[in-house]
Amino acid sequence: MSHYQVVNPATGENLATYPIATDEQIQQAVTSADKAYRQWSRTTSVAKRAALLKRVAQLHAERRDELAAIIVKEMGKPIAQAQGEIDFCVDIYNYYADNAETFLADESIPSPAGGKAFIRRQALGVLIGIMPWNFPFYQVARFAGPNLALGNTIVLKHAPQCPESALALESIFNDAGFPEGAYVNVFATNEQVADIIADPRVQGVSLTGSERAGAAVAETAGRHLKKVVLELGGSDVFLVLDTDDIDGAVEMAVAGRLENSGQACNGSKRILVMDDIHDEFLEKFAAAMGKTKPADPTDEDAALGPLSSSNATATLERQVMTALEQGAVAKVGGENPEGNFFAPTVLTQVTPEMDAYHEELFGPVAVVYKVSSEDEAVELANSSSFGLGSIVISRDQEKALRVADRLEVGMVFINEVGGEAAELPFGGVKRSGFGRELGRFGIDEFVNKKLIRVKG
Incomplete structure (x- = not known):
């Protein structure tokens, strides 16, 4: 793979080509995401994060026709279905914006020994998302929405045939007011993705794709003790x-x-x-x-x-x-x-x-x-x-x-x-992968469920 390319599947016409990121650009992306995490997760309230997600939902709605047209051009989805995909994204971002404070509230644990104990949900850090071409905006929404609400930051590697979807999404998060580095797009190769997963600043990886890709990512992540969510094939x-x-x-x-x-x-x-x-x-x-x-x-x-x-x-x-x-x-x-x-x-x-x-x-x-x-x-x-x-x-x-x-x-x-x-968890078992996206469970994957115990 030497570039990201838009080839209209209906006509076979090569419409645009985008260069692969350099290794220096990949390092800059991870550095930016790590720097953003240290501010984003610790000094920005859940309410503030939720407000920014609301703005992301609004921008999807405002740019609905533009975003749908990109999907049609890149992977051939019928226009009405492409518009429906954008509508679903609006629902997802609104869902996490509306429910983030409830989902992330401290969870009390009754203790017979007295005192109090509770679980406090906190972000893990930088996450890499590896997304497919078949739902260029929806797949990103169900990964980015809950994790940005939680306080994680995102490095996003999209499918090579969806570069314009990728750039449009990065623009939406920037225009919504997210801090620099909270959501970063990279036109990366598979080898560069492996390096990102191995980077000690990166704490988890989510992939939607083929069994082969899932196995490769899980192997790399396992070697470096990183949390993984995989949504793979189905029959x-x-x-x-x-x-x-x-x-x-x-x-x-x-x-x-x-x-x-x-x-x-x-x-x-x-x-x-x-x-x-x-x-x-x-x-x-x-x-x-x-x-x-x-x-x-x-x-x-x-x-x-x-x-x-x-x-x-x-x-x-x-x-x-x-x-x-x-x-x-x-x-x-x-x-x-x-x-x-x-x-x-x-x-x-x-x-x-x-x-x-x-x-x-x-x-x-x-x-x-x-x-x-x-x-x-x-x-x-x-x-x-x-x-x-x-x-x-x-x-x-x-x-x-x-x-x-x-x-x-x-x-x-x-x-x-x-x-x-948006409220229903999505995911499978066996060779269809593991982990869940969407719903309450989607925000509970890349999270530190920190126990805090106060002696009576």
């Missing part, structure tokens, strides 16, 4: 146990699979349907997926844009072709993409012997399975090495809760697609 199930409304279930399944053009870690990639409704569901699901056509992401009515890059397209195309060669059947789609525009594809007859059974398919490709019992559905769902989220559809809430309890995942949404919210 979430959309499990239809029963329904009185197959059309409604199909609509939710399509939405769950095609969000962000299928490029969401918690997208519904595996569709599990009970055998008594499987055939009807499959026919309607395949038809609905086939009717959704990739479109110009600048079109306000576009529901599906291009994949984010030529590399992403080539990877998904190879995965689908391999699945077909190994015996899977394409109920719809499966043809070669036009540029980065990938037709929605529904695969069936995928077995454990096939690569597609175990892979994460990052794009508008769904695999449909027929199951005949709760036990079979749970066993299939849990056979994945991933454990991020899942959706369970049932008119019987008790049954849905029973199944939800057995799923080896970090999140279960019952009869709901797109249920994520």
Whole structure:
């Protein structure tokens, strides 16, 4: 990697190139963040930090159209979804601004020995955030919002295809009035990131990305005894146990699979349907997926844009072709993409012997399975090495809760697609990573829960 580059995935046009930071610039960034931390965490009240986060939320709202246009240009997200991403960021920053004082208040511990004891939550120091391209603003919000409220400072390394998102975010924090060094963007290489993690002034690292990247970062962080939060891949199930409304279930399944053009870690990639409704569901699901056509992401009515890059397209195309060669059947789609525009594809007859059974398919490709019992559905769902989220559809809430309890995942949404919210913790288990973002738990990751005991 020699530069950060904006390549419009809809057209293939190279729009802009930005140079990699020098090692001296990286050192300056960490020094600035460390200097800011020593003032920011100790002399700035939680209320003051919250007020600045409120301003960040306001600036996101004021610059909504500008920021959304950057997302469309950099990674091809349909414009309406890009605007929705900015709206979610507004919610997140407001949430932490509104709740920071409550979340960070001293927590009393009853002590039979008398006196008093309490937990005081304090910042750790400089954190490095390593963010992906698929949600260029939202991923940063759920990391930066709680940690800046807490008093940590941020060095942010964005995806190489999102340099303008990165610069726009740094401008927002500066314009909001954060002190110099509280939020610093760096156009760093992977090797420079490893050096940042190793720096004794840096106290933690948060990464959202691939398993490979997560393993590399965790290895480096572990070697240097740094706290890590990892949000990695997913192969979430959309499990239809029963329904009185197959059309409604199909609509939710399509939405769950095609969000962000299928490029969401918690997208519904595996569709599990009970055998008594499987055939009807499959026919309607395949038809609905086939009717959704990739479109110009600048079109306000576009529901599906291009994949984010030529590399992403080539990877998904190879995965689908391999699945077909190994015996899977394409109920719809499966043809070669036009540029980065990938037709929605529904695969069936995928077995454990096939690569597609175990892979994460990052794009508008769904695999449909027929199951005949709760036990079979749970066993299939849990056979994945991933454990991020899942959706369970049932008119019987008790049954849905029973199944939800057995799923080896970090999140279960019952009869709901797109249920994520600022107050709800986000994260997974197994190879989907560890740690939580958002909600009360998101502010409790990079924190010193300091015990203070006063003798009676």
